[in-house]
Amino acid sequence: MTTAWFNEESRLTPEELQTVTFPMSRLGRRGYEEEPVRGFLRVVHAEFVRLANERASLWQDVQRLRRRIIAGEAGSDPNAVLFGKEDAHIHAVRILSTAQVTADRYVADAQAYSSRVTEEARLRRDDIMREAQQHSDMLLEEAHARAREAAVSALNVSVPPQTDRERRAAQAELAYLRTYSDVYRAHLRAYTEGLLRGIEDWERKEAASLQEAASLQEAAQGHRDRRSIGH
Amino acid sequence: MPRSVNWRRRRKAGPLDVVRLRESFAHVAMHGDELPLFFYSDLFIRHPEVRELFPVSMAAQRGHLVDALVKIVSQVDSVNDLTAFLQGLGRDHRKFGAVAEHYDAVGASLLATLEHFSGPAWTPELAADWKAAYELIGSVMTAAAGADEQLRPPWWRGTVVAYERRAFDVSVLFVRPEPRMDYLPGQSVAIESPSRPKLWRYYSMANAPRSDGLLEFHIRLIDGGAVSMALTSSTIADTELRLGPPVGALTLSHPVSGRDLLLVAGSTGLAPLKAILDQVAALQQPPRVHLFFGARTADGLYDLDSLEKMAAQYPWLTITPAVSADSKFTGETGSLPDVVARHGDWSGHDAYLAGPTEMVQEVVARLTSAGMAQEQIHIEDFGWSEP
Numbered sequence: 298m299t300t301a302w303f304n305e306e307s308r309l310t311p312e313e314l315q316t317v318t319f320p321m322s323r324l325g326r327r328g329y330e331e332e333p334v335r336g337f338l339r340v341v342h343a344e345f346v347r348l349a350n351e352r353a354s355l356w357q358d359v360q361r362l363r364r365r366i367i368a369g370e371a372g373s374d375p376n377a378v379l380f381g382k383e384d385a386h387i388h389a390v391r392i393l394s395t396a397q398v399t400a401d402r403y404v405a406d407a408q409a410y411s412s413r414v415t416e417e418a419r420l421r422r423d424d425i426m427r428e429a430q431q432h433s434d435m436l437l438e439e440a441h442a443r444a445r446e447a448a449v450s451a452l453n454v455s456v457p458p459q460t461d462r463e464r465r466a467a468q469a470e471l472a473y474l475r476t477y478s479d480v481y482r483a484h485l486r487a488y489t490e491g492l493l494r495g496i497e498d499w500e501r502k503e504a505a506s507l508q509e510a511a512s513l514q515e516a517a518q519g520h521r522d523r524r525s526i527g528h
Numbered sequence: 529m530p531r532s533v534n535w536r537r538r539r540k541a542g543p544l545d546v547v548r549l550r551e552s553f554a555h556v557a558m559h560g561d562e563l564p565l566f567f568y569s570d571l572f573i574r575h576p577e578v579r580e581l582f583p584v585s586m587a588a589q590r591g592h593l594v595d596a597l598v599k600i601v602s603q604v605d606s607v608n609d610l611t612a613f614l615q616g617l618g619r620d621h622r623k624f625g626a627v628a629e630h631y632d633a634v635g636a637s638l639l640a641t642l643e644h645f646s647g648p649a650w651t652p653e654l655a656a657d658w659k660a661a662y663e664l665i666g667s668v669m670t671a672a673a674g675a676d677e678q679l680r681p682p683w684w685r686g687t688v689v690a691y692e693r694r695a696f697d698v699s700v701l702f703v704r705p706e707p708r709m710d711y712l713p714g715q716s717v718a719i720e721s722p723s724r725p726k727l728w729r730y731y732s733m734a735n736a737p738r739s740d741g742l743l744e745f746h747i748r749l750i751d752g753g754a755v756s757m758a759l760t761s762s763t764i765a766d767t768e769l770r771l772g773p774p775v776g777a778l779t780l781s782h783p784v785s786g787r788d789l790l791l792v793a794g795s796t797g798l799a800p801l802k803a804i805l806d807q808v809a810a811l812q813q814p815p816r817v818h819l820f821f822g823a824r825t826a827d828g829l830y831d832l833d834s835l836e837k838m839a840a841q842y843p844w845l846t847i848t849p850a851v852s853a854d855s856k857f858t859g860e861t862g863s864l865p866d867v868v869a870r871h872g873d874w875s876g877h878d879a880y881l882a883g884p885t886e887m888v889q890e891v892v893a894r895l896t897s898a899g900m901a902q903e904q905i906h907i908e909d910f911g912w913s914e915p
Contacts, residue, residue, distance in 0.1 A: 310560055353562040360647055393569040397586055404585035412752020
């Protein structure tokens with residue numbers, strides 16, 4: 298039921314500060330760093346508890362003094378209110394309450410500490426595991442590379458020709474390939490040189506034609522008759 | 529005027545009483561944590577022997593008390609709901625060692641607390657209202673506890689007969705309860721470890737009731753978790769635990785719906801679903817079952833061996849392990865809700881989900897938006913008896 302019978306409903310309590318959660322921002326990193334926010338909330342919580350306790354203690358003093366006044370007005374001994382049996386019980390309750398709250402805080406601190414230590418150990422473990430995994434991946438990679446190298450060099454040391462005929466055939470093949478590559482190299486050189494000559498020729502002709510154009514322009518300016526230039 | 533007052537009759541006679549109680553409670557509730565703090569201190573000074581029923585730290589306990597009071601005061605005019613809540617509360621308090629005499633002591637301290645914080649607003653009429661209200665609450669709770677006494681012990685003694693560490697943060701315990709415990713597969717019990725007196729945490733049995741009566745529990749170490757730390761400690765072997773009565777509604781629908789089953793387990797959420805698997809295996813005509821078992825990393829799939837053995841044995845069972853933060857994993861990778869959604873249309877299945885709350889909620893949302901009806905989805909719900 299959410300009617301207004303409980304008009305203090307909207308008040309913030311220390312427990313709310315401890316249990317409040319915020320939705321994650323949509324892009325993971327755009328919110329506040331979580332730990333400083335939590336840290337601040339812890340401070341706010343402690344302060345809140347202190348204020349609430351102070352307030353309660355003051356309120357109880359007010360109650361006692363009020364009872365003392367009422368007792369005085371009623372003609373009975375006001376000191377019985379402050380130092381009587383009833384008051385002693387209230388005192389005992391307050392002492393026990395303080396002791397309990399202190400014990401609660403010790404337990405909460407110990408629990409928070411244990412939680413932090415366990416969490417750190419867990420993260421550290423994850424790091425160690427990840428590093429070990431990376432290291433083992435690296436070793437594996439290295440071993441693979443070495444094996445590959447060994448395989449390749451083993452292939453390169455080709456099996457020596459078994460017979461003279463085979464050796465001769467191989468040598469003939471080699472000689473043929475060498476000649477072939479020589480010929481092609483000569484062809485390629487000739488072709489490239491031809492190209493270079495063509496480029497040089499082109500550059501020379503371009504320079505000459507630019508010069509010619511410049512001198513013609515000068516001549517045209519002298520005559521002031523552009524139309525006759527071409528003739 | 530009779531001493532014990534029928535709530536309904538009183539309301540008819542004067543509905544103002546309820547309003548007065550609420551106003552009075554709203555006034556004292558302003559004092560926040562001071563209210564339960566005073567209450568327990570008053571109770572322990574008057575009855576020191578009651579202190580040992582409670583844990584060292586009372587912070588959570590005070591929260592529970594205020595929550596219960598808020599619930600009672602707000603529901604005071606919907607008697608049926610309130611009665612069910614109070615009956616559950618009464619039964620639940622048996623394992624804490626609460627007996628009928630304690631109710632009088634608690635009533636006296638509650639009245640003293642209300643009087644203390646009401647100040648001048650405390651009148652004989654208000655006192656009578658609160659007294660009558662508490663007597664009603666107490667009588668409903670003690671009656672339910674008394675009825676429960678005829679049915680079962682307040683708690684079971686559970687000896688840890690075997691302990692296996694399956695992952696760096698997951699242990700499996702085999703516990704022999706005395707006397708034998710009957711329960712439905714998928715249910716849970718609250719466990720108290722002797723090294724953490726008066727702290728109870730719920731764990732699901734991971735097997736259907738067996739002929740030797742042994743219970744299997746999967747315990748995950750929670751950072752800073754007082755009880756989980758004690759239960760995953762290697763010194764747990766041969767320890768005598770206390771087990772509360774079995775609770776929980778994550779159980780196979782009865783009669784069997786005829787639909788195939790989708791089971792989604794995140795980490796040790798596997799436990800109740802494995803118990804359900806046990807139950808399905810014993811059926812005459814088992815439905816087809818697809819179990820998704822997810823963890824952050826591959827070593828978090830702490831029970832995959834036994835699941836794969838089951839899958840090899842039962843043709844109706846398919847197991848899909850999934851890992852969310854381990855790209856080297858050769859099976860399914862990604863968040864469990866994604867993996868489940870990738871595997872197609874589940875709308876014709878009955879779904880049973882257990883695991884971290886966020887994961888369960890996400891899977892529920894996906895299944896619902898994919899057209900699965902609410903009554904086909906079963907999740908763990910401890911309701912009022914959340915520890």
